[in-house]
Amino acid sequence: MDRPYSIQQLAQEFDLTPRALRFYEDKGLIAPARRGTTRLYSDRDRTRLRLALRGKRLGFSLEECREIIDLYDPGQPGGARQLLRLCDKIREHRAQLLQKLRDIEATLGTMGEVEAKCLAELLKIDLNVRRVSQ
Amino acid sequence: MDRPYSIQQLAQEFDLTPRALRFYEDKGLIAPARRGTTRLYSDRDRTRLRLALRGKRLGFSLEECREIIDLYDPGQPGGARQLLRLCDKIREHRAQLLQKLRDIEATLGTMGEVEAKCLAELLKIDLNVRRVSQ
């Protein structure tokens, strides 16, 4: 279950280019193993990539994505000081996410109203057409 | 209630620079009136700006923000063809928003788990400290 992926396989699966994957590696988002010079992507890399793209869709920069991923995928638990910093970062990112949540809800709300007006307008036009064509 | 805002006032209110406001104008997000060469921002400009920044926070490009804003702030109702295109765009943007919503929920979920583990770890450390210091 742990056979490695080639860069092309991973790129296809996530609809990216090899260039993008190498770029993400450069930014510390993933760190695939190597056989010679060739990159071998593990399931862990795949998971980190999935999280990174999730962050991207939410408008986080790659740097922020790396931060978030490293929260989820920590090496060692670390000491109390580290853990407190981790909790702080979590709270910070959560605040941002909740803001985005409010933004989405507001947008969906207005969008619904606009759609309703739009449909009402279309209905009026349709009624006119039927009236004239009779 | 409709006194115009200077570029500095608007910039301060939204924590932007005048340069950013002029850039947004260049991209068609806002179109302030002029007294001579000086820009005068109306409440409508203010509203469009608010919507634009909301879009930005959600990771939309300025171009996409313009599209979204123009959905909300249409000039004339337009014919049936226009209205149908409008509905299509609404559905498209709604799909993107719902995807972001799922992404946020997933992220918040994992974040909660990580935080719980983190707090548990801190508690363990704290207990050890108390035990040793007695």
Add this chain to the structure above:
DNA sequence: GTTACAGTTGACGTATACGTCAACTAAGGA
């Protein structure tokens, strides 16, 4: 062995979203 092909490392190019600076202007106060 060699041919084909996937992969690698630079290096430069590009789109987006502004920052920064220079040079000019228009308006209001001493």
Add this chain to the structure above:
DNA sequence: TCCTTAGTTGACGTATACGTCAACTGTAAC
């Protein structure tokens, strides 16, 4: 009238996130 201040238009610079191409390498199949 002169000076200060806010605003204007270029123009170039910069960070992010890759695209693109060139030149090389390693590996697998024949």
